[in-house]
Every structure is written in structure tokens, then in C-alpha cells.
Amino acid sequence: MPKLNPHQIKEDFPILQQKINGNRLAYLDNSATTLKPIQVIEAISDYNKKSHGNPHRGAHKLSVLATEEYDLARKKVKEFINAKHSEEIIFTKNTTESLNLIAYSYGMNFINEGDEIVLAISEHHSNILPWQRVAKEKKANLKYMYLNANSRISEKEIKEKITTRTKIISIAQMSNVLGTIHPIEQIIEYGHKMGAIIIVDGAQSVPHMPVDVQDLDVDFFGFSAHKMLGPMGIGILYGKKELLENMPPYLTGGDMIEYVYEQEATFAPIPYKFEAGTQNVEGAVGLRAAIEYLENIGLNNIQKHEEILVEYALDKMLKLPYIDIQGPIDLYMRGGIISFTLEDIHPHDIASILDTYGIAIRAGHHCAQPLMNYLKIPATSRISFYLYNNTEDIDQFIEGIKKVRKWFGYGS
Amino acid sequence: MPKLNPHQIKEDFPILQQKINGNRLAYLDNSATTLKPIQVIEAISDYNKKSHGNPHRGAHKLSVLATEEYDLARKKVKEFINAKHSEEIIFTKNTTESLNLIAYSYGMNFINEGDEIVLAISEHHSNILPWQRVAKEKKANLKYMYLNANSRISEKEIKEKITTRTKIISIAQMSNVLGTIHPIEQIIEYGHKMGAIIIVDGAQSVPHMPVDVQDLDVDFFGFSAHKMLGPMGIGILYGKKELLENMPPYLTGGDMIEYVYEQEATFAPIPYKFEAGTQNVEGAVGLRAAIEYLENIGLNNIQKHEEILVEYALDKMLKLPYIDIQGPIDLYMRGGIISFTLEDIHPHDIASILDTYGIAIRAGHHCAQPLMNYLKIPATSRISFYLYNNTEDIDQFIEGIKKVRKWFGYGS
């Protein structure tokens, strides 16, 4: 397996060749979206130049090529997360739509009054609002698992919140704010024992670590291509075959039907039942190229690489007394995301000033307001890593933080 | 204004430089999806190489650039269809989602028992199934306007079907099977008089003729980028501001909220309220490039050009006694789509055999089974034009048809 060399990898990413405001770009906003290697950019261009057509049912060459590309992408995703069947992979537009699909099609039809839906307090809004809607409409109870002082869900909390009335548990494998990797294996096992189905939001995990949905025995699993070197406009929903087959369609229209009459219709088998209208084939092509790129490097190597970066960054950051880390301060079960606050300097000012030095970070509530309320902070600054980052990026960031302090009249 | 020269235009389209099965490609499947000019392909690549970031709320340069690109695309669409406000333009993933959005958010909330929903019998499944669902759930009546012998909706039919109980009328401006341009001006005027809101499916019209939503006074209007030289994975929903503002959200999650608490949330203003999760920014970039390309040629010129092609093709086809045209046989109010059947030869065989001669057409029910049932035919073959087609494509097609006949042992 090739050892991961971020310097060499950086060369595949055209955006990283740019200067930002005259400075070297330290791109540390990977939780928001990732950059694309030339291999992905060219896969999309090539498709557009050579094989573009509307797939399905077309008898002509371009339509056949597009169908093949689309099927290959589905197969690639299936292998990537080790699903049992290709038809368990449904393409959506992003993680948000994947979660909404489950809420509309499963939640609205299988949840009843008095049932419980359990989330973690650290969830992204996309994994909260759909459940608020289901809970409200079905008169179910929405409950949250809270975090301990080191940003983790304890076993006690799991066993307290998940009961025999729990019908749905939906939780991110990795928090996009704290970097915590939640104990989803335990939650899945205990949840199943209590009779719940378990949905895992893999938006932040799948790009950064090996995931095996069969091994996890997870019921539904969603993620976005744009957070794993792929295009925007395409997301994935994995669902167990038996579950998907028993769910009614969500979007309806072209390509998801069997027979349509004036007053009623019958539907195609999965996955088509859930893919209404013309799908994002070029997005699927880009996603496949992205997965191939990631597999070439190796997800294990990427995870290892990010662990080293987190260790390096945490070490430097913990030495600066004016930095408060929001999230686990150890390396156990955490990914390449570090949220922090600076004494007396607002996250938005930090992000704006760092930007002028070519350092791209994110500041705000990170679409996790309930977590912010729980932590009693209005916002954090956040750095997040990927395979192209290196210690130079972190050094540039640490230097940047010192400049921010100076600008605000504090010592460094 | 430049006169439209399809030979010169063809050079902008890399796919048209290819041989298909050793033959010149006559791409006549534009109703299914259109090819992309190099200008669109490169706009997407350039974005991916230079300006890609997650828009909204990001303080760093790449995020700012992506936000600008996204806003510019919205503004371009607004101007293209002459909407009054930019926030009346909502990005979806395709026409199908645009129509589902209206059905879920408007239909499910403003339609009551006994109300009527009126469609044309020629609608695409994407403009039928969402209304079947609303009608079923809300106990409303789903009614169809039927066509006369020349594939048109008569004034009598309009006045018979639209009543004071009609709350929604949803109709394609141009039929994707017949090429008929429906009298939506009359339908909108009469429908408004009866108190209905009118939804127009512009998937087949917007790419091929000038459309002004204010002039039409239409309430909602949907279309897809991939049918107008743009990318797959991005569609558009136009809606009147007052209507959109009063509708509840449809997908929920990141970026469409104001404040989120554990048990409830408040929502952002339009258009964001309807755009949950990370949007397809590179799709929007490609769409903008596509609109610019179309505007450079001029929608009037494109429409005129297709009229000439239809006249040329109809003339040749009507001379062949074994061809039956399905759709208007005159040039009045019809676009560049011609459906037909051949005596004793199944449409799928026609399409497959034509493909071996480099002629790309579509065969089947064209996602319009109720129309097929109404016409009492199982399927048709369909050719559909765009700005890069020329009479040579049509000649190649006519020669192809003769070869199909010969292959089946008939004279030509």
C-alpha cells in the first residue's frame, strides 16, 4: 500500500496551486466541502465530451453509455461501503435529501403516536429538522442523547435514552463540529435489541475512514459526494433491501414507475422507485472517480494520516493558553475536525483575518445550533483536514492565530 | 442578431465530433437530454479548478467565490425567464423535483376535499404522479383535459374542465411526445378567473422558445438544466413570491433555517427556505454558462431554426405512406418534437436499427402512459431537434427509416 504523501497529492488538486490573497492556500474547511483532484474534474469533462445521454430505456449508443456509467457508479458505491446488493444504493442530491427521504418515506409511514425518535445533541440540522417534522406530525417524542465533558456519549446515556418505545435512532458517525466518533456499533446493537431501526449520518465519516455497512448492521446510511472529493449535487442513501422494498416512494414522476393510469400508478422496484426524474449521471461519474481516487490511496492510510495531523495540531493548540478546544482533547475515537474558541475574539473575526493570510477555516454554528446551545457558546471556529493537508498547513494556521491575536492587540 | 448556423454550432459540441458505430452522429433525442457545448463543460471545469467552496456563511475566499457564482446563476435564471425577484428562483435537482416540491408544499397544504386538480392527458409522469398523490391524500378530484384529433386542447375542453372548484391546473407548455404547444395563456387567464393557481411544466418549452413568466402571469414554472445544454442534477422552480412565502418548507436541514432548538425551528426567507443542504453550485455554474450560450444565439433564432427543421422533416415524413405522425401535422403552435409510428415495425426495433446507423432517437411511452392509453398505441418513436441539428440530420434519419423497412423486408 502506498504511503500517503500529501505533497505529492496536493499536485493533483488544481485549487491548491492557487495563491489566495497572495498567500499559499491552507485549505482547512474540509468538513464543509472538499476540493476535487484533476482525475475527478476530467472524469466529468470526459463524460460530457463523450458519453452523455439520458440513461434508461434509451436504445441509442449515448443513452446506453450513460446507463452504463450510472450503473458502474452504483456498483462502485456498493463496493465502497460493502452493501450486500447494488439496489440498496439510492442516489439523492445530498445527505440532507437522503435523511429527508427516510423521514418522509419511512418516518411518516412507520412511526406512530407515542413512539420515540432518539438523536444525539451534536447532530447537524439536516439530521434534526426532518425528525422534528415527523415527531410533530406523528405525535412522537423527540429525545436527545447528551454528551459528557469530553464530548462523548456514555454507555449510561445510551441505555437511558434508548427504550423499547424507541423506533428510530438517527446519529452521525462523526460529529461535524467536535470531531467525535460516536460509538455507533454499540448504539446499533443496543438499538436493535430494543427494536429500533438505526440511521447513521455518514457525511463526515465515510470520506475519512473505512465503513462497512454490513459489518455495522446499520439500517440506513447517508452521505454526500462533495465531502469526499466528488461533485456537488449527488448524495447517497444506503438502505437495507427489506426496508426499502416496504417503503412507499418519496418523489414521484418519470423513471420510477411500472404502469401509470389516469388515477393511479404502480412503481418500479428499488432502487428506481426512489429515483424520480432524470438523475445526475455526471455527478455519479464524478463520484465514482472520487471513490477510485480514495481507494487508490487507501481509506486506512487517509485515516492514519489525519490522526497524525490531529495529534500535531492538538499538541500545538493545547500549548496556547488562549485557545479553548471544543471537542475531545484526546486522540481516542476522534476524526480530523477541531473546533475551538479564542478568548475575547469572535470566530467570525478569526475566520476573516485568517482568510487574508490564505487560511481557509469555517466559523459559526456549523448547522448545529442545538449543540451550541448545549455547550452554551454562540459559535466556534473549526479546522478540518483531508488527505492533501500537511503539517505546513497547520503551522500556517498556528502562525495565523498569532497574527489574529496581534491584530486584536493581544500578545501571542 | 447572428443568424443561426448549425454547422458552426456543431463545432462547439464535442460529442458531435464523434462517430457512432462508424457513422456520423445524428443526435435527435433532445427531448430526453441535450448535449453540452465546450463553453459549458469548461465553465464547470474552471469552477472546479478555481472557485470551489461551500457557499453561504463562509468567510474565506473560496466560499465567497462559490457564493458569488451561485448568486450569479440565480440572477441569470431570473433574467432569462424575466422573473420579478431573484428570490422567486429556487434551485432543485430536476423538473420532477420542482413539481414534487409544489405538490408537497403547496398541494398538501392548500388543497381540500372536493377540490379539483386539472391536468392535460398529455402530461409527463412527473406532472401526473405528484398530483395523484395529492388527490388521493386530500380526497380531491383529478381531472384531465383531452385532446382533439389534431392533438390540441380546444377552448371548449378548457371551459368544460376548469370550474370554480378547480384549485390547481398543471400543464406542460410543450408536450414531450407530440410537440404540441398548449394554449397556456388562455388556460392561465381562464384558470385565474376561476380562482385556480396555474403550474406550467416548462421542461420542453424553456430550452426552445422565449418565455416570460411575468407576461404569462403563471404561478409556478419548472424546468431542467440538462434539457437546455446545461448539467444534470440541477432544475429550477419559479414561484410567485407571495405564494412561496406562504408555503411551508419541503426538504429541511442545513442552510434553510433561522433558529433551531431541540424541539422546533424557524426558517430562513425564500429562496433559502426551499434549498436544504449543500446545493449543486457547479450545476448552477454550468446552467449559467448554458443560458449565456443560448442567449448569444437568441431564443427567437433557435425557435425559428427548429420551425424550419420541423417543416422540412414533416414534409419528408408525410410523403412516406407507411409513417403515421402522432401529433399535430401542421406547423401552428408546435415545437421541434415529432412522434411517429411505422406500420408493422415496433418503435424499439426502429430505434435499435437506426442506432447502428448513428441516428439517435427515442422509442417507448416517453413517460406519458396515460397519453399512450388515450391514443391507443403502446409506444411511439420520437425525434426531437435542437440548435445544432440541421437538414443533414433529417436526411440521415429518413434514409435510416428506409433501411429499417428494408431490414424488415418491406419496400422503401
Added chain:
Amino acid sequence: MDLDSIYSEIIMEHNRSGHNKKALKEPDITERGHNPSCGDDITLQLKLNDNIIEDASFTGVGCAISQASTSIMIDLVKGKTIEDALDLVNTFLAMIKSDIDNEEELEKLEDAIAFQNISNMPARVKCAVLAWHTLKEALL
């Protein structure tokens, strides 16, 4: 791709002849098969004598590929035992999926070998296999 290899003489001949296209009087089994996506819709009728397929026929609409495939299949299975017929169906389906590269094994398919190249027209595979899946449904 060579058009002859798909729309071959044997296929065009069966499409035209229609010698198996009729309703049986008092069939033992009637089974409908359809491809929603392309509208092919056939009804297969079988007359059994113990476990021998004594007679078979079909009615319905569809393209040349599906009509010919049905007719060729009927010629092939008539007079065979149910077991043999099912074995032929499996062999045919395996051939279409390119799971068999042993030409000898394919010989028992006789005229049905004409569909060997249909995978070069992926959109038409469903047309070629419709009758065979329908027969399988009917016999299982």
C-alpha cells in the same frame, strides 16, 4: 456492432412467421409476462401431458426481439419435459449474461443461440429474456 448479429435472419423469420402466435384451446397453464419499461406484453399458454410440454403458444404485443425470442423458445421446448425446459431456460439466461463461454453447452439451445449477441444492445436484453422468464414463472 453488426446489425446481422442481432436482427439475424432467423430472428426476422420468427418475427414474421407467427406460427406459434395463437391461443391454445384449453391450456393447462396461462402466464402473462411484461416489460413495463418498453411495453412488451405476452401471454404464454402451455398444454401439459404429465411432465411433458405437449403444446405451447403465445399472444401479445412487442418488438421483433421479444416476439422472435418467444417463438423460438416455444419451438425449442415443445415436446420437452418440464425439467429439460427449465434447464434450457437457465442455459439461455446464463448465455445472455455471458456466464457461459463453452460453445458446446450452448448447442442445445439450437436457434435460440441467435440471441447470443444481444448484450451488445443492453437496452434490448429485457426484450430477449421476457419469454424465458415467463416460462420459468409458469413452470415453477
Added chain:
Amino acid sequence: MDLDSIYSEIIMEHNRSGHNKKALKEPDITERGHNPSCGDDITLQLKLNDNIIEDASFTGVGCAISQASTSIMIDLVKGKTIEDALDLVNTFLAMIKSDIDNEEELEKLEDAIAFQNISNMPARVKCAVLAWHTLKEALL
């Protein structure tokens, strides 16, 4: 982009000083303004004497840009009539949108001219205008 042109001395000074950051005793008007997307949340308090803004202050949380903008605005409108204050708000908002290129017209904004270049940081425009929109709400 030049950091000095945004995080200028005058802005950093106002962000630090906090001389307008307090609650008024018996204010005539209390108006809250907030930016959901970045969490800035201020409450403006005004004491009026006829149509003169006799005193003004604010409380709340936010970034340096929003805090400084609020403080500078308060310095500017204190002692002005409601009409003059509204006119200043409109001039400020027009400046931010780059609708005014006449430097003379901007002079009346005094220290608030410091925000002239905020459009170079589009993500921060909302922070700069928050207080001004809030004042407008309060006075209209």
C-alpha cells in the same frame, strides 16, 4: 485585500472601548436585532426627547465588525433628530451597497466611513449593517 481597510484602527478601537455598551435606565425604545446565520445579536436602546435622540446604548454579542459598527453608529446619531438619524442610516446602507460614489456625500457618516470596504468581505456585510437596520426598525 488589505486587512487594514476592514479591521481598521477605528473599528478595533470601538470594538475594544465598549463606551456605548451598557443598558440605559428607562429607555423609550428597546429594539433587538439579530443575524441568524452568524449569531450576532444586539439590543439597541434609545432615549428620546421630542424627536431628538438624547441617549443611546447597546448590549449583546457579536463579532468585532458588528460591535464596532453599533458603537460608531451610536456616537453618530446621539443628539441628532430622528429624521437626520434615518437619513444617516440610509446613507450608510447605500454606501455599503456601493450605491454612492460621491465621497462628499459620505462625509456626514464620519467614522462610519470606516466600513466603506466591507463589501470586499461579502460574508461580513451582514455584521456591518445589523445595527443600522435595527435602528431603522426602532425609529420607523
